[in-house]
Amino acid sequence: MEFVHSDKVKALQEKVGAFMDAHIYPNEDRYEREVADGDRWQPSRIMEDLKAKARAAGLWNLFLPGDHGAGLTNLEYAPLCEIMGRSKIAPEAFNCSAPDTGNMETIAHYGTEAQKKQWLEPLLDGTIRSAFAMTEPAVASSDATNIESSIVRDGDEYVLNGRKWWTTGATSPLCKILIFMGKTDARSPDRYRQQSMILVPRDAPGVTVLRSLPMFGYDDAPHGHGEVLFENVRVPVENILLGEGRGFEIAQGRLGPGRIHHCMRAIGAAERTLEKMCKRVKSRVAFGRPLAEQTVTLERIAEARIMIEQARLLVLKAAWMMDTVGNKVARAEIAMIKVAVPTMLTRVADMAIQAFGGAGVSDDFGLAYTYATARSMRIFDGPDEVHRNQIGKLELSRYN
Structure with missing residues (x-):
């Protein structure tokens, strides 16, 4: 293992660090004031401004390897991500915040070309955000095979039912897409082939955000964490990721x-x-x-x-x-x-x-x-x- 970062990484470290000094740290208090002023769940003006500046500086989607991102390895990205971690507002400013990073990686790796066109591209652009609906309040979700939410095929659609919580981002008005995990075959003898993942538009009928869930009293507005009810939510069959049983x-x-x-x-x-x-x-x-x-x-x-x-x-x-x-x-x-x-x-x-x-x-x-x-x-x-x-x-x- 090489303990010395490459010249490329050193240059990016300097560039990210300079951006933090010039734009992130000086605006942390302003961000907090904007969130506290009025409707906490509306996007922050300063955050949108920071995102535009980071993108213009070429400091955008650094987390994602390959053609969609900056082409960095995990080892190359590590010191850059560490710098971003110094401020709670920095990851979003660079379009490198969870759960969007994981959702973008998921769609990039497992999505069809149509799914990438519809959802990955706006996520990469930072014009929308996303959520990951996996954890459930009724079961010990540390064992993902316990998940009880259902995904049932009905002709050219899947019908989804379930209650999720700690669905980070679901409370944000910028959230337009959720990745939902449920069971397509609860009777499969292989407990690890019962689950599937499917893309669900946030505005699909039957998707209801019940409440925001504070973490030790912090609601993380305007992104937040939500408890979400899925009641007979219908999505097209082509929204499935990778195929049934691959969740x-x-x-x-x-x-x-x-x-x-x-x-x-x-x-x-x-x-x-x-x-x-x-x-x-x-x-x-x-x-x-x-x-x-x-x-x-x-x-x-x-x-x-x-x-x-x-x-x-x-x-x-x-x-x-x-x-x-x-x-x-x-x-x-x-x-x-x-x-x-x-x-x-x-x-x-x-x-x-x-x-x-x-x-x-x-x-x-x-x-x-x-x-x-x-x-x-x-x-x-x-x-x-x-x-x-x-x-x-x-x-x-x-x-x-």
């Missing part, structure tokens, strides 16, 4: 890159959190000494730096393996980072909050939101327990 296969292909992107961004969030902590402890005095001179503070800073460096190396290794031997062979490394990185970010955010005291649990410095996001990461895209079980089984398989 679990698509999910595995979709979640691998999605997990590593989340972890890349989390490294950036951890770096910025540590920066805030260091600046804070150098400027605050308690019991006659700056906090930065107290041993407990030095130990926490050192622990944070060690954890961040360890996590970054593990993420880079996973990215390198995905590029060189494929996602299936790299599944242990992908599972490892999905456990290690959110745990690291949760710990770093917790130590920073402690250093800030009462200010840390307020919304003034963004630490509470970082902590909430980090803690949530230990659940979405597969909880820690699922990934640890997979890692353990793969380790034991070496001794068969």
Whole structure:
């Protein structure tokens, strides 16, 4: 594995970093004000402006390899995604935010030419957004075979029924398409061939967003997370992705890159959190000494730096393996980072909050939101327990 980034990546790092300094960081407060002012669920004016600037600068769809994106490998994209992760508004500005990234990858890899024309192109343009409807409130969705939503063929249409939640993006007025996972053959003896995925227009009759779901009190407006009811929703047969019974296969292909992107961004969030902590402890005095001179503070800073460096190396290794031997062979490394990185970010955010005291649990410095996001990461895209079980089984398989 090469630990030195190529000249191409270094140039992009500099360009993305400069864009962050010039446009992202100075507009974070303005973005928050615009969301808080009036209807929280309307698109932010500054975000649309930032998207136009990023696209004009050639910093657009950097996550997607091949003809549709920037042609970067996972290893090349990793340091760029880390920079974006330093601000919660940056990924969308570069058209590199979840769940759109995963949905674009899914349609690019598994969609027909007609599906790409209708839905991938506007997603790549950033004129619409999307949602991924997989998790259900009635079952333990950490086991995707538990999904109860149904997809029943009726002539030239499929009829969909089910209740989904934590459908990120469904509450946004920019959301125009959902990828829905349900069962086309609940009686199949192969539990992993019962599910299918299908494209559902957001405005299809029978699609109802029941409510917004706050995460630790944060509603993430104007994108948000929704509970969505699908009642006798009819979509054309040609909206199926890849074919009946291929849903679990698509999910595995979709979640691998999605997990590593989340972890890349989390490294950036951890770096910025540590920066805030260091600046804070150098400027605050308690019991006659700056906090930065107290041993407990030095130990926490050192622990944070060690954890961040360890996590970054593990993420880079996973990215390198995905590029060189494929996602299936790299599944242990992908599972490892999905456990290690959110745990690291949760710990770093917790130590920073402690250093800030009462200010840390307020919304003034963004630490509470970082902590909430980090803690949530230990659940979405597969909880820690699922990934640890997979890692353990793969380790034991070496001794068969």
